[in-house]
Amino acid sequence: xxxxxxxxxxxxxLQKKYRQKERKFTAEGDKLVAEGIESGLVxxxxxxxxxxxxxxxDFFNSLKNCRIELIMAADLRKLTDTKTxxxxxxxxxFISNRSELKKLSRPLLVYLxxxxxxxxxxxxxxxCDWFGISDVLMSNGSVELYNPKVVRSSMGSVFHLNIFEDTxxxxxxxxxxxxxxxxxxxxxGEDVYDFMFPEKCIVVFSNEAHGPxxxxxxxxxxxxxxxxxGKAESLNVASASAIILSLLTK
Amino acid sequence: xxxxxxxxxxxxxLQKKYRQKERKFTAEGDKLVAEGIESGLVxxxxxxxxxxxxxxxDFFNSLKNCRIELIMAADLRKLTDTKTxxxxxxxxxFISNRSELKKLSRPLLVYLxxxxxxxxxxxxxxxCDWFGISDVLMSNGSVELYNPKVVRSSMGSVFHLNIFEDTxxxxxxxxxxxxxxxxxxxxxGEDVYDFMFPEKCIVVFSNEAHGPxxxxxxxxxxxxxxxxxGKAESLNVASASAIILSLLTK
Numbered sequence: 001x002x003x004x005x006x007x008x009x010x011x012x013x014l015q016k017k018y019r020q021k022e023r024k025f026t027a028e029g030d031k032l033v034a035e036g037i038e039s040g041l042v043x044x045x046x047x048x049x050x051x052x053x054x055x056x057x058d059f060f061n062s063l064k065n066c067r068i069e070l071i072m073a074a075d076l077r078k079l080t081d082t083k084t085x086x087x088x089x090x091x092x093x094f095i096s097n098r099s100e101l102k103k104l105s106r107p108l109l110v111y112l113x114x115x116x117x118x119x120x121x122x123x124x125x126x127x128c129d130w131f132g133i134s135d136v137l138m139s140n141g142s143v144e145l146y147n148p149k150v151v152r153s154s155m156g157s158v159f160h161l162n163i164f165e166d167t168x169x170x171x172x173x174x175x176x177x178x179x180x181x182x183x184x185x186x187x188x189g190e191d192v193y194d195f196m197f198p199e200k201c202i203v204v205f206s207n208e209a210h211g212p213x214x215x216x217x218x219x220x221x222x223x224x225x226x227x228x229x230g231k232a233e234s235l236n237v238a239s240a241s242a243i244i245l246s247l248l249t250k
Numbered sequence: 251x252x253x254x255x256x257x258x259x260x261x262x263x264l265q266k267k268y269r270q271k272e273r274k275f276t277a278e279g280d281k282l283v284a285e286g287i288e289s290g291l292v293x294x295x296x297x298x299x300x301x302x303x304x305x306x307x308d309f310f311n312s313l314k315n316c317r318i319e320l321i322m323a324a325d326l327r328k329l330t331d332t333k334t335x336x337x338x339x340x341x342x343x344f345i346s347n348r349s350e351l352k353k354l355s356r357p358l359l360v361y362l363x364x365x366x367x368x369x370x371x372x373x374x375x376x377x378c379d380w381f382g383i384s385d386v387l388m389s390n391g392s393v394e395l396y397n398p399k400v401v402r403s404s405m406g407s408v409f410h411l412n413i414f415e416d417t418x419x420x421x422x423x424x425x426x427x428x429x430x431x432x433x434x435x436x437x438x439g440e441d442v443y444d445f446m447f448p449e450k451c452i453v454v455f456s457n458e459a460h461g462p463x464x465x466x467x468x469x470x471x472x473x474x475x476x477x478x479x480g481k482a483e484s485l486n487v488a489s490a491s492a493i494i495l496s497l498l499t500k
Contacts, residue, residue, distance in 0.1 A: 126482050131478075155482065157482050238486070
């Protein structure tokens with residue numbers, strides 16, 4: 001049985017500072033929980049309600065050797081930032097089975113330059129995962145990877161990808177030396193439909209409100225754009241990433 | 251000065267049934283308020299806090315002949331579903347200056363088939379607006395256009411587009427008779443990169459969880475897909491719309 005103190009402890013993981021201190025995060029919903037385990041993470045505990053446990057016997061039977069605890073719906077709500085939570089939550093350790101940045105050898109990488117919105121970040125990770133881009137660098141001004149909304153909107157892609165947090169210009173420069181071209185998407189650049197992507201490149205998506213960081217602009221080899229044909233003031237960065245990654249991997 | 255009863259009345263517009271009854275909706279933030287007015291809508295009232303009013307004199311000076319009322323921040327929070335609201339909200343009447351569906355003559359249309367997520371819906375509208383698609387049909391199972399999150403995530407595009415709510419198969423069939431081909435995006439279809447879009451067509455985006463409605467499948471002339479290269483289980487529908495609309499209007 002779970003104690004009141006444990007519920008309190010797990011609910012503290014809704015806050016970045018406690019996630020970072022404890023190096024643990026929550027994943028909500030049967031799909032995310034299953035994806036996390038399948039990726040090799042060992043959950044500290046899986047929390048669910050009696051009714052969900054009864055209704056999803058097969059799911060819980062498939063989770064071998066996991067500590068599963070039944071909690072009240074009211075306690076479950078303390079562990080999530082969603083209004084209508086799914087009734088199963090896993091507590092996972094931070095993901096650590098990732099390759100080293102130095103050893104990256106795949107030709108196509110993505111760099112997230114200070115993207116602050118968790119929903120956009122999760123959707124971009126999902127787009128990378130759809131188009132087979134396995135390695136993503138996140139600048140240290142980006143939203144935290146383990147933010148519950150990032151995890152949720154990535155729809156499990158956080159578990160599939162090699163993600164390198166807290167990277168910056170130094171890492172971009174090192175990768176340039178290894179032959180990667182840096183392609184930055186921005187408002188005024190070459191039309192992406194006329195652009196020939198180099199074989200080895202890092203595609204940069206930037207903060208929607210502020211555009212590319214100056215230091216990123218300086219190391220960029222090319223600026224590309226998705227041309228506007230209508231009246232919208234801007235294009236959502238996750239939508240822009242979908243178009244660019246689709247063309248990059250065509 | 252605004253009365254307590256008025257605050258209560260305007261806060262009822264957070265609920266769909268009262269929006270539909272009163273045929274009014276709220277738009278939050280200076281950009282959305284300005285876009286709504288620029289599109290020709292006359293706000294019933296614009297509500298703001300003293301501090302925002304003082305800080306944004308130029309903005310409020312530009313709003314000629316509008317009723318502007320100062321309210322307390324605590325009251326403003328009652329009028330929005332966001333946690334950290336922007337400090338200006340306009341109450342607009344439903345948009346009525348739209349063309350008739352019968353008179354549509356532009357060759358490219360979009361149909362939203364039971365898309366329920368307001369954020370995705372707003373982003374798709376924004377994508378249509380970016381790529382110059384002016385006419386959007388929404389099935390009657392779609393989220394309501396005036397849902398605050400649709401309005402917000404459209405970033406003003408709800409004010410730029412001709413949007414026809416409560417449409418269905420009957421309208422699609424009528425448009426087919428006028429020479430429009432119906433192109434439905436789904437998991438198993440022709441690769442969008444190999445597909446030649448007809449000159450006159452309606453592109454259908456469907457509910458992410460359920461895929462195209464059977465009746466929509468039946469009237470479709472072509473099914474197109476964005477091919478998966480990685481491990482993600484699915485592609486976000488707003489991201490899919492970005493790719494398809496970008497190719498459609500290339």
